Amino acid sequence: MNEFLAMGGYAEYVWSAFGLWLVTMGYNIISARRKMRTSLEQAAINAARRQPRTTHKMTKTNDA
Amino acid sequence: MWTWFHKLASPPHFYKVATILAPWFLGVSLLLSALGIWGGLVLAPADYQQGDGFRIIYLHVPSAYLSTAIYALMAGASAIGLIWRMKLAHAVAAGAAPIGASFTALALATGAIWGKPMWGTYWEWDPRLTSELILLFVYFGYMSLRASYEDINKADRASGLLAVVGVVNLPIIHYSVIWWSSLHQGPSIKKLDAPSITGDMLWPLLLMIGASTLFFVAVLLYRVSAEVIDRERNSRWVHELVGESAGAG
Numbered sequence: 001m002n003e004f005l006a007m008g009g010y011a012e013y014v015w016s017a018f019g020l021w022l023v024t025m026g027y028n029i030i031s032a033r034r035k036m037r038t039s040l041e042q043a044a045i046n047a048a049r050r051q052p053r054t055t056h057k058m059t060k061t062n063d064a
Numbered sequence: 065m066w067t068w069f070h071k072l073a074s075p076p077h078f079y080k081v082a083t084i085l086a087p088w089f090l091g092v093s094l095l096l097s098a099l100g101i102w103g104g105l106v107l108a109p110a111d112y113q114q115g116d117g118f119r120i121i122y123l124h125v126p127s128a129y130l131s132t133a134i135y136a137l138m139a140g141a142s143a144i145g146l147i148w149r150m151k152l153a154h155a156v157a158a159g160a161a162p163i164g165a166s167f168t169a170l171a172l173a174t175g176a177i178w179g180k181p182m183w184g185t186y187w188e189w190d191p192r193l194t195s196e197l198i199l200l201f202v203y204f205g206y207m208s209l210r211a212s213y214e215d216i217n218k219a220d221r222a223s224g225l226l227a228v229v230g231v232v233n234l235p236i237i238h239y240s241v242i243w244w245s246s247l248h249q250g251p252s253i254k255k256l257d258a259p260s261i262t263g264d265m266l267w268p269l270l271l272m273i274g275a276s277t278l279f280f281v282a283v284l285l286y287r288v289s290a291e292v293i294d295r296e297r298n299s300r301w302v303h304e305l306v307g308e309s310a311g312a313g
Contacts, residue, residue, distance in 0.1 A: 004106065014119050040290075040293060
């Protein structure tokens with residue numbers, strides 16, 4: 001196990017590259033799913049604002 | 065075929081299919097990545113010249129491949145969006161950019177880390193390294209250009225044009241190690257030649273490349289779905305969608 005972690009003397013290089021790989025993978029998953037969530041939330045806010053069209057028939061709420 | 069294509073390109077249908085597929089692609093890609101990491105970092109024999117230091121290849125090559133493949137897709141999607149005014153194509157390009165930028169940064173970083181013990185330096189103004197750095201700046205330029213427009217149609221056109229023009233950098237990156245004498249080694253896998261590395265080193269690399277591609281598709285599906293929601297937020301189907309998921313919105 002220790003021998004594996006030592007990477008034949010290249011431990012700092014191999015494991016730092018591996019760490020950056022993990023960070024990049026994690027960043028992509030988290031940021032994509034977060035974007036998905038905020039887009040849905042924004043759409044819900046937008047939909048709620050545009051819903052009561054019976055009371056404000058003449059008010060233009062299209063802010064797209 | 066064409067009716068299928070048109071149906072897929074319709075935003076509500078795309079959203080439905082993408083959100084079903086994305087978690088599956090993500091799960092499978094992470095599973096295959098774990099296998100590839102296991103094969104590359106544990107099972108593969110040490111290199112006779114580089115010892116265990118060569119194992120960085122399993123992180124570096126897939127990310128470098130993704131950095132250019134994603135750009136090619138982004139530029140292709142932008143061209144389709146510009147020529148046929150297809151909004152979903154622009155959404156694909158916009159969704160691909162941050163993923164491509166992240167893997168370009170990873171390719172540069174893992175390359176620098178690999179360069180230190182093997183070449184004696186983290187960075188050299190070498191043709192391959194320099195053109196890859198330019199690729200990162202093109203991604204950043206694309207994203208900040210998009211962000212600078214309020215109007216999404218203008219953002220699509222301007223950034224799409226930049227993506228298409230930026231394609232000239234791809235052959236420069238690809239052939240840089242052949243055209244100029246370079247610190248960077250030539251390719252280990254060529255389409256028409258037998259690969260120059262042995263089988264137990266090769267399969268984890270191919271697996272990592274496949275897994276990275278799947279991973280990209282998964283993240284892209286999430287991002288494009290979000291783009292589609294943003295663009296269609298005033299349409300009936302999005303209202304129905306968020307009405308369902310967010311209760312009485």
